[in-house]
Amino acid sequence: MKRQFQRVSELMWWIREFSKLHLSGEIEVIGEVRNARINKRGVLDLELVESSKAKSGSYTYRLNCQLANPKSLLKSLKIQSPQELEGLEYILTGSLNFRVTQNRYVLEAYQMQPYGKGSIEKRRNAILKELENAGLYPVKKLASLFELKEPITKIAIIASPGTRGLTDFLVGLMHSPLLPEFDFYPAAMEGASAAKGICKAIESAQETGTQLIVILRGGGAQGSLLYFEDEKLARMVCLSKIPVISAIGHTEDKTLLDYVAHRAVETPTTAGREIAETNLRYLENHERSVEVFFKTFTEIIEQGNIALNRSIKLLTAHKVERYLSSYKREAELQTKRLLSSISAYSKKSEEVLKRDFKELSSKLSRILREKRSSVAARAEDIFTKGKRLEKNLRLYESMILSASPPISALLDAKSEKLK
Template identity: 30%
Template sequence: MDILDDGPEASKTGPSGNTPEFTVSEISGAVKRVIEGEFTRVRVRGEVGRVSRPGSGHLYFDLKDPNAVIAAVSWKGQVARMQIRPEEGMEVIATGKLTTFPGQSKYQLIVDDVEPAGAGALMAMLEARRKALAAEGLFDPARKKPIPYLPAVIGVVTSPSGAVIRDILHRLRDRFPRRVLIWPVAVQGQACAAEVAAAIRGFNALAPGGKVPRPDLIIVARGGGSLEDLWGFNEEAVVRAAAESKIPLISAVGHETDTTLIDFAADRRAPTPTAAAEMAVPVRAELATRLSEMQARISRATQTRMASRAQRLADLSRALGRPEAITRPRRQRFDLVADRLLPALRMVVVRKRAAFAPLEARISPKLLQTYLRVERDRLAGLSDRLLRAEQARLTRAQDRFARLAAMLQTLGYQETLRRGYAVVRGPADQVLTSAATAAGLAPLEIEFQDGRLRVLPSDAPPPAPAPKPAAKPRKAAKTPPDQGSLF
């Protein structure tokens, strides 16, 4: 018990003699000092067991082998600096220090760095992830989109301070200058996967025709490095973002021998960032030369086609004969007919004049005047008949109107008023026909023969008479004085 004897309370003794007494916290602190003093910084190799990531950002997991299990924890700041996060079933080497957790009476390893236990373990995990994502169809060739021939805007997702972006811009400037939008991201470390995925989704979220132009093509680029350096491009978030991109995407991560999972999800894979720039745009000089060649070919083809059509037309025209040979007989026939046309017209005039001569004798001005006079007399007679008929109809209408006016005067209520009757009207000038209706309305208006009179209903209660002044009290009669009795 040398450890206990060194404690600050070693001098305490209990009722059973010289055996010292300790509190739970004292024992826990002594154990913590021993473990932390014996194991300052260790490297532990094992398989990752249960992994927990609470909302605090800390990481809790187990390291195990066939015989034992050690609880491990990485604080939020340590997790952010890790190149590779531990996953369940992964064999790793964890570096940290041993300590205790008094709240649960256990010892644990505070891990500040995790590395795979050899490249084989990391490759095995990468292959398992590739198969799982391929089973979902994220690498299906049918999903891949064609690269635009000459994009107007190119979005580049890479580090703004590396040589990669300078190589891409230099290559684009040499081949065919295009507008380039750079989305700066970390291309290594814990933040790499999240920033690259956010950049791809950010470019896709841009609205066409907005203030910031939407790229026609995206290039995700990074230089070469080890498997651990490129691990961010193997994360599931990056692969899913590349597969979901509506904009065609070229992956240019690492050198030609490096392969990451984003290469399978991208629409095209470039062996280097410079090769990605070459895939993105054609060479302007070559394009101009090709256009010139195509223009020359079109010009030669047009000239050749026009020459062949002209030759064909000439061949066909020989079979048609000369135009003079076709028109000369018709012209000669027209000359013969023209010589006979004038005598024939004269003959027609003579014939028409002979046929008109008998009619000329029957038509004279006197006969026409007689015809006009007869028709004028006939029209005058018709006009007189129409006038007399209209006057008769008007007379009948006037008589009928006079009868109706007399009947209206006889049957109108004014005649009734002359016989002593009256019309009672309400406040809204409505005619009242019953006493019950008139009882509740005031004032009323009575129309006589010679005018109207406003009245009040007679059955209204009369006004109460004014109270009479109270009568003065009478003075009491004076009692005569008592005269006494004579008896």
């Protein structure tokens, strides 16, 4: 069907409306950044460029991009100025809009992440430096899970449900002679919400008594590894009280998660087998320890029997009677020594008692003499006072007798009067 436009502007507006209708979805594009600057409106302008060569010549493809709030963006990318973006590859996410007045398509991006090795490593090193300044990095790496010094009986698994990586891990885990209990925390391994979901799962697993946290991702595009370069995820792993294993299915490049994880393995299969081998090795060492214990115990019993038989032979050679006679003489000697010690102690105690009794008798005699003299003095005083009292009584008696009336004359007179 043929379309006709009366003016160029009409065509431009039609392209805009067509783009809104058919190109309104979210798009993601990768390219090298050039001509990055902040314009007068405070918006970051840049070009995504791709150069390619063909038989007919070289070509350069350009896409204009704009991002609002450039200060926050630069801070998240750990750079100081827009010029530091140039020459490095980034992945931009946003929507494509046709600008009629500018006669061009512009990607209005809301997310920008490092993609090429140069930009990724630059941002990763800046994040690791911040973690190091905060005392969180480097973490204590596990050269082997056997360093946990115990069998692994409970783990936390963080993975996307139904993925190949989860299946491979469980298949490897089935080789364990001691199958661990596990808690499953479903989380997306790709997309803008991946890091946030993994952080939430790590936080939830902290108080469950689990011994190990395993983050699984089974294959996928190389670009999806960018979601494991998240600063908040790295900080959460560093703060985890439980060791974290990274098994995100890549063999060439290390991600930020691999740097901060307590142990990083290439694939989920490797992680499952390593847990199984750790449990197998622990059980083998336990069985070996039991064997060594019984062997040592048996040797001790045998040595004891040998020593006992030697003693029996020695007693038989010297005759039991001679041994008993010697024992009796020794017992008598010890008894005499004991009796002598008791006798010496008794004599010494007797002397001490006699000396103490003599001192006590002397003290009592002195006290009695003092009391006797005191009583005698008091008795003499009482006797003197009694003599003096007796003398006074006699004096009073004579005085009374000399002053008394003639009783007999009075009685005679009274008798006459009555008659």
